[in-house]
Amino acid sequence: MGALTSVLDGLFLAYFIIHVPTTILVDSQSVVPAQYFPGWAKDLLQWHIKTNGDHLVSTNPLWFVSMVFCECFVQLPFFFVAAYAFIKRRNWIRIPCIIYGAHVATTMVPILTEILFSPAAGPKRVTLALIYLPYLIVPLLLVVRMAVVAQPFGPASSGRKKGGKRKAQ
Template sequence: MGALTSVLDALFLAYLISHIPITILVDSQIVVPAQYYPGWAKDLLQWHIKTNEDHLISTNPLWYSSMVFCECVLQLPFFFIAAYAFIKRRNWIRIPGIIYGAHVVTTMVPILTEILFSPAAGPKRVSLALIYLPYLIVPLLLVVRMAVVAQPFGASSGRKKGGKRKAQ
């Protein structure tokens, strides 16, 4: 299982790091006034809406805005902390990782349901759902990865040279 966990950990790290600019420059436009964004970021969001017929972002229902607000306030700081933990292989990320993953999986269920089954969804509903799907799958995999063992990075995680254990 060592190779699989290494691949998963690399996937999680890439997901966390890539999610930082996505949240700051794209997703947050739903809850932060437009004047705070460069023109190219606003154009990118408008391109996504038009190309993928993303009715959730274009109509911006209150329930969706509240989820994006949580992404900006709760998840964005987590991305930095978790990226650090994955780079340094810190076991203390286990419980926060489970909490984060469960939160995101829970929010993605109504989002994907809306995209796939809403009368407002257009003919590109399946391709739009495929764009959103990694944001369900990766957090779900993170929950499983963190839940299966008490020390996701092993007992030696956090040891200094010389064998003394650092506080985690």
């Protein structure tokens, strides 16, 4: 089990780190005015829309924009906190990860349903669903990883000694 959790923890850390520039430069274009993005970021988004037929990003329905808003202003700060906690192996991240993972998995259900079953979805619906699918699977794995043990990084990784004093680093 130790090797599997190490691999998963590496996956989660990479997921959080990679999500930062993706959220800032690509996803946030659904909620932040275009003037705040470099041309290459706007071109990258347009390439994605054209290549993968992403009708959600191209039309930005209000319900989708509300989810992207949550990504930008709730999830984005969490990515920094979670990356720090995984690097430093801090057990206090357990409950926040469960909340985050449940939130993201819940938001991905209507997104994937729209992509797969909407009349507006085009012929690239399966490809697009496969692009979005990791954003369901990784958060669900995170929830399971954090839910099965009380101290995901072991007893010595809380960052504090008994009595509430910080241990020497």
